[in-house]
Amino acid sequence: MSLSLDKPERLLRRGAGPGARLRWPFRRSTTISLLSVLVFLALWQMVPALGLMNVRYTSQPSEVATAFVEMLGEAPFYGHAWVSLREFVLGFALALALAVPCGVALGTSRYVRLVVDPPLMALYIAPPLVLLPILTIWLGIDMASKVAVVFLGAFFPVAVNTAAGMREADPRLVRAARSFGAGRLAVFSRVLVPGALPSILMGVRLAVGRGVLSVVVAELFVARAGIGHLLHVYGSALRMDRLLVCALVVSAFGYGLTQVVRRLEERVAIWRADS
Amino acid sequence: MSHIEYRHLSVTYRRPKTDEAFLAIDRISLAVERGSFVAVVGSSGCGKSTLLLAAAGLVAPASGSVAIGGAPVSGPGTEAAARSAMVFQDASLLPWRTVLGNVRFGLEMRRWSRDDLTERALRYIHMVGLADFADYHPHQLSGGMRQRVNIARALAVEPEVLLMDEPFGALDAQTREVMGNELLRLWERDRKTALFVTHDIDEAIFLADKVVVMGRDPGCIKDVLTVDLPRPRTPDVLDSAAFVALRRRLRESLAEDMAALRLVTEVA
Secondary structure (H helix, E strand, O other), rough: OOOOOOOOHHHHOOOOOOOOOOOOOOOHHHHHHHHHHHHHHHHHHHHHHHOOOOHHHHHHHHHHHHHHHHOOOOOOHHHHHHHHHHHHHHHHHHHHHHHHHHHHHHHHHHHHHHHHHHHHHHHOEEEEEEEHHHHHHHHHHHHHHHHHHHEEEEHHHHHHHHHHHHHOOOOOHHHHHHOOOOHHHHHHHHHHHHHHHHHHHHHHHHHHHHHHHHEEEHHHOOOOOOOOHHHHHHHHHHHHHHHHHHHHOOOOOOHHHHEEEEEEHHHOOHHOOOO | OOEEEEEEEEEEEEOOOOEEEEEEEEEEEEEEOOOOOOEEOOOOOHHHHHHHHHHHHOOOEEEEEEEEOOOOOOOOOOHHHHHHHEEEEEOOOOOOOOHHHHHHHHHHHHOOHHHHHHHHHHHHHHHOOOOOHHHHHHHHOOHHHHHHHHHHHHHHHOOEEEEEEOOOOOOHHHHHHHHHHHHHHHHHOOOOEEEEEOHHHHHHHHOEEEEEEEEEOOEEEEEEEEEOOOOOOOHHHHOOOHHHHHHHHHHHHHHHHHHHHHHHHHOO
């Protein structure tokens, strides 16, 4: 099937019957995005083939695809991926478990805010990776230091956004709840938390990106296993095809998880549709 | 004995920036008879909302007291406060809950038994004419519909006293009139004691048995008018000679404050 922009409409109009109708399955915006990817892949395949660039440095989609299939058949690849995944999940879960209560305390108590806000903001703005050398000295070159880096990367966006969500609670809603006799606990669980949920999830979405970045960079820096470590190994060996497979796996993981959180956000925030 | 009784009630607030205290209402005494509809009018900043909030226990008196049915209101969630329910201006509905969820919310907070919450909430949603919209979220409703939900939420907890803080203040003129009629129809069914704050003179006369005029700096009662228009009332009453006379009197009562207000806006 050839691709062109005006194809969808033409195909629609030409439809003979409901069953026989040949219908382009994507919306126009999706079609354009898809097309840009395809054009990029085509150029990438062709430019080294025409000798305009050294395939050694750029590889080619076909090589990457072959490498991908090869690597899927190799046990060590899964081992490395499993290490990275565990580091990420552990650090991320720990961050969520601590960041949400911290953010709640920060968003609801003025005193906690006064004490904790300056150092928190400083750490939020500084990339957690600046602490990587110290963490490596403290925790060694294996999983623990990576879990810590992921934790630091994911903790702050969640804590800061949770706090913001709690702080931005509408006082009119709180007052209405209190007028019906809601106590502190009920105001908290029925008004503040549901109101802050979209904001908390936004923090989680940002945290996914930071967490993935943290795990890969930490492994690149110093490690004996993990996808980042693989990236390092293939980079040193100039195996562009395999290096790119690793990069794709990482970005697919990050993208997928971000999309999951985004779906959750949309679900939780249907009521924000008017704003 | 009167149903709501304000005795020499003063309330002070703190200004947000300077933290200095100022008197929002000054030694107000007011008795609201059981089953009567009392409207409170006055220019903005005269403390008319404060009067309501005090009855709901949402602001604490600096001195004096408010009692409902003889029991002093000493805070939200107290027994006396639980005898009333409040209808707020727009935007007091939980945006993540549906119409049904919002009406249930009041019942949940008042700890009604769980079994019949939904059924009871639906009954009141039906009563305010939103039976087809129970699953809608507030952002999908018009301003008038949102206020119907607000009213249903308050009525559903079956309060003895209905406190209404400019419930139609954010609505356009037509919707406002429709809602006024509707409210009157609902109120005339069981004649709960009602305290209704508004800045709309016509609305006040149309709805109330008594209109309390408040003055500002500090908030105090300047005048109380008895509205002896026959019930049930229809919008036709708005053109009657008695209504027009009452309106003139109310405007005179308010004139002084309005002049002051004009001066303030000019200076600002």
